[in-house]
Structures are given as C-alpha cells and as structure tokens.
Amino acid sequence: MKKIITLWILILIPYFVFANAEKKSKEMCACLKKAKSSQEEGDKKECLDLREKHVKALKKGSKQYDAYLKSLSSCEQELAGLPQVDANLTTEEKTKVVCDCMKNASKQNRMGCFKLQSDYANTISDKEEKKAFNLNSQSCGD
Incomplete structure (x- = not known):
C-alpha cells in the first residue's frame, strides 16, 4: 500500500508543479497582452509586479521556473509578431x-x-x- 501511495505521489507532483507554472505563465501572458493593447503605465507596472510575484513563488532556477519561462516564451513571440x-x-x-x-x-x-x-x-x-x-x-x- 505504501508503494502505491508513493508511486501516486511521484506521478502527481510533477503534474501539479508544471500545471502551476503553466497557470502562472498564462496569467502573465494575459497581463502582457492587456498592457500592450492599453499602453497605460499602470498596466505595465502591474505586469512587472506580477512577474516579481511569480519569480518568488516559483523560485528562480527551479524546474517550475524553467517550465514557466518556456511556456511564457511562446506568448512573448506572439506579442512580438514572430512566428x-x-x-x-x-x-x-x-x-x-x-x-x-x-x-x-x-x-x-x-x-x-x-x-x-x-x-x-x-x-x-x-x-x-x-x-x-x-x-x-x-x-x-x-
């Protein structure tokens, strides 16, 4: 029984870790899109604050943080008009x-x-x- 529980934990932890990073990158992408379309300084500041909050939560250099950056890069490419x-x-x-x-x-x-x-x-x-x-x-x- 312990082995089964341990196995489930090992399977589910990466899912939740990367799901959290994915959720945060989508949140950041939405903020960046809003800031780009509004051109208001307050919206840009909001994104900077959100980015700082995400870096702290995901712990810079962690696997979660790397997954966050990878997921966010496609949004940044889209915003820059790159294929x-x-x-x-x-x-x-x-x-x-x-x-x-x-x-x-x-x-x-x-x-x-x-x-x-x-x-x-x-x-x-x-x-x-x-x-x-x-x-x-x-x-x-x-």
Whole structure:
C-alpha cells in the first residue's frame, strides 16, 4: 500500500508543479497582452509586479521556473509578431523563416529574430547541420 501511495505521489507532483507554472505563465501572458493593447503605465507596472510575484513563488532556477519561462516564451513571440517555432521544418525552411524575420523586422524587433534563430538551432540535433544553419541564417541578417 505504501508503494502505491508513493508511486501516486511521484506521478502527481510533477503534474501539479508544471500545471502551476503553466497557470502562472498564462496569467502573465494575459497581463502582457492587456498592457500592450492599453499602453497605460499602470498596466505595465502591474505586469512587472506580477512577474516579481511569480519569480518568488516559483523560485528562480527551479524546474517550475524553467517550465514557466518556456511556456511564457511562446506568448512573448506572439506579442512580438514572430512566428512559432516549428521543429518539423527542414533546415532550409528554418533558415528561410529566420532570414524573412531579419528582413522584415524593425531594429527593435530584431532581437526577437535572434531568439527565433536560437530556438530553431536548438531543434537541430546534427552538429554539422546545426553549424550550417547558424552560418546560413547569420549571413542573411547582414
């Protein structure tokens, strides 16, 4: 009986931990969307306060916090007008997406393109292919 209870605890704890991080990232995303559309300083301050509250609750550097950041990154990409990362694209298609981003982004949004490039690089497991992707996608930003 103890083994069964222990097993259930081990199965359910990660679910609740990551569900909590997911809930907080959705809450933060909603705040960021509201702040972006309203352009009021109070709304932006509210998001900063919420972020601080989440960092304290999730304990920076923990698995919960990492899950929170990962979940929040797709919201941030959406708000920046960047396409979502699709790991199923070919390397050439990934390069084209990054290059299109670089060509069409304002100076302010170029940092988002660099993040997109990094995210796509992380989807490539073959070292030579990743090296070629990085070289090709960096040269299109010049």
